[in-house]
Amino acid sequence: MKxxxxxxxxxxxxxxxxxxxxxxxxxxxxxxxxxxxxxxxxRTLAADGGSLAASWWFTLEITLGALALAxxxxxxxxxxxxxxxxxxxxxxxxxVVLQVTPVVAIAPLILIYVESTTAALLLCAWIVAFFPIxxxxxxxxRAADPQLRExxxxxxxxxxxxxxxxxxxxxxPYFIAGLKVSGGLSLIGAVTAEMVAGAAGRETGLASRxxxxxxxxxxxxxxxxxxxxxxxxxxxxxxxxALERALLGRWHAVDPxx
Numbered sequence: 001m002k003x004x005x006x007x008x009x010x011x012x013x014x015x016x017x018x019x020x021x022x023x024x025x026x027x028x029x030x031x032x033x034x035x036x037x038x039x040x041x042x043r044t045l046a047a048d049g050g051s052l053a054a055s056w057w058f059t060l061e062i063t064l065g066a067l068a069l070a071x072x073x074x075x076x077x078x079x080x081x082x083x084x085x086x087x088x089x090x091x092x093x094x095x096v097v098l099q100v101t102p103v104v105a106i107a108p109l110i111l112i113y114v115e116s117t118t119a120a121l122l123l124c125a126w127i128v129a130f131f132p133i134x135x136x137x138x139x140x141x142r143a144a145d146p147q148l149r150e151x152x153x154x155x156x157x158x159x160x161x162x163x164x165x166x167x168x169x170x171x172x173p174y175f176i177a178g179l180k181v182s183g184g185l186s187l188i189g190a191v192t193a194e195m196v197a198g199a200a201g202r203e204t205g206l207a208s209r210x211x212x213x214x215x216x217x218x219x220x221x222x223x224x225x226x227x228x229x230x231x232x233x234x235x236x237x238x239x240x241x242a243l244e245r246a247l248l249g250r251w252h253a254v255d256p257x258x
Contacts, residue, residue, distance in 0.1 A: 036220040045224040052209060056228045059205030062118070062190040063236070066125030070182050073126075074133030075175065082141035082167055083159045099131035103189055107196040121193045121205075128189030129182040136178025140171025176244045183236040191229065 018038045024030070025037040032040055045052065077095070081088035107124050114120040144167050152162050194207035206225045213221040 033217050033219045036223055040220050041223040041227060044220040045227060048221060048224060052206070052225060052228060055204060055206045055209050055225070056232065059187075059190055059194075059207070059229070060232060062121050062125055062194075062205065063187045063232070065122050066129050066189060067179075067182060067186040069122070069126045070129035070133050070186065071179065074130055074178070074182075075137055078134050078137035078141060078171075079163055079168075081138050083163060088138075095131055095134055098127050101127075103128050103192055104196050107193050110193075111197055117197060121190060121197065124193030124196075125186050125189035128192075129186035132181040132185065133175065133178040136174045136181075137171055140174025141167045143174070144170050173248055176240075176248065180237065180240045180244070183240050184233055187229070187233050187236060 022037050022039060025035055036044070077091070081092065103124050106127070107120075110120045110123055111117070114123060141163075148166055149162075152166055157165070190205065191207045194205050195211060206229055209225045210222050213219070213225065
């Protein structure tokens, strides 16, 4: 019973905040273009569900596409770095440069050099999501037990055998940790890049809907689009948390409450 109450506590807190928000708007008679009530936001979301759903799907495609590319590139490059110190010394600084350069600063250049706006947005989101997976996976590959490393050397294991049988299994928790970070960053990168691009039209995401609504002072529509972004981020985080429990729950200590 106590555990059920603890699990329900975040939902109760959220509902209390929403009720307080609703009461504040009604009692203070705040104009909807300044601060819409949650009920008005939900009504706007229901009324504009068609156009917002299409934009949400576009944003989700960019986000998941960038995350998939970040996983593939981060894991592959981390594996190469783990097997070759020389390659790591040569290429890791380039990855660091990508990480520390704000995406809002390089997005205009990417939009100039990449003809397809969708591809440019995907590249911007990938840049944001790539480094956490690379750095975490590389840290996990470096964290293998030195005695096990020596055992593999004694048995003359090939580099591929060391990577597949020793390094990769131990790096899985590190990879999952980086993946959970990159999940949120890929969504942030997709939204930020689209806002910088200032894209408009049918093939655009929720960031464009927010910009359009701000230009027209349609604050309830801005909140409705923002609500979809928040729910998307929560969905991604929850899905990656479920993946973590499925992959690591049997052989790693994973808090069931997470």
